[in-house]
Amino acid sequence: MSTTDTAIAEEPSRGRPRDPSRDEAIIDAAIDVLVRDGYDRLSMEGVATAAGVGKATVYRRWSSKAELVIDAMATLKPAVDTIDTGSLDGDVEELIAASCSPKSQRLQQVMLSICSALPREPELLDAFKTRFTEPRIALISEMLERAQRRGDLGPEIDVAMAASLVPSLMLQRALMTGKPAGRTYAEQVAGSVLLPVLGRPPRPISTTD
Template sequence: MQISDTDAAAQEPRRGRPRDPSRDHAIIDATIDVLVRDGYDRLSMEGVATAAGVGKATVYRRWGSKAELVIDAMMSLKPVVDTIDTGSLEGDIELLTAASCSPRTQRLQEVMVSICSALPREPELLEAFATRFTEPRIARITTVLERARDRGELGPEVDIAMAASLVPSLMLQRALMTGKPAGRAYAEQVVGSVLLPVLGRPPRPIAPTDVENPHD
């Protein structure tokens, strides 16, 4: 009697146990915690396994290298931002500022600070940092500014490429200098004192109580 392919497949023993998504989450969360606490250079797959409460073989089965693990951990923090189009430049900038200071973005900035020293030595990490985080964020701001120009809110003399990179660059620089994420008050200061004048708009006064203490 012939056995059909379907019957043969059904009779084959299962190979290995199904992957447990909860372990993936535990490993990713542990990776983020270890990165922020110890930095990229001191992070190890074994240390992450211990922090996650899993065997190191579990980590190695899922990720082939430390860089791959860290990239996936960073991706888990990447904010999901819907298309920003309020119909006005002011409204769009307000939403962009809020998005840059969300809890997920703040945690992502902490992770970015922890890996920056390794970027020159880790080409895979450097490429992911640029293509998955920095470039998409600048592209989103560029789209907002180009739309504002199309509505007549920005003049042709405005350097959109330069303006689009200002807030992300200064927010990251602040985080690197202080070791902490740049908060909402600093973002508002950058927008009001730097971005708006570059866009040909009057600067927005910032109350002294709204400016973060750089030593906090």
């Protein structure tokens, strides 16, 4: 290879590098617009305006508003996979906290905004199930299976069914009231529904919203 060829090969690629701060601004704007206006009224142009960037900047990163909304939702996912306190009671407390954390509350608002669009947006529905609903239930199932291995739960407990209770009822509450379910409701679900299903006595509410 000649010296000239080597220089060309080693020359850095031209063009502006992708600015992570713009991605963050677009994601934040998408969440704000989605919660305020709903999925049907959200547009790539409106998100670009709210983020203070050009429309082309948004389209270079996301080819559709469904892709943008899916990625925006992903930034709000609570870290349920970190729940492993070594005891069932401790795990349930952590699950309650994760279910009504500020990120979870914001995620519930976003979910409320997209629910009406799910039946007619296959891409959005598929992502909703595979990236949010199913992984969250699977992680709670793992938490309960660890409790079974420790002997905290009996082998007769239907882990798959129990794991779906908290996320399902929290979302249902949000859909019924039009606002995120709070700490009090999370305590009610855990104390009055989840624990009895797990073969534990019900527990009174110990916190308030």
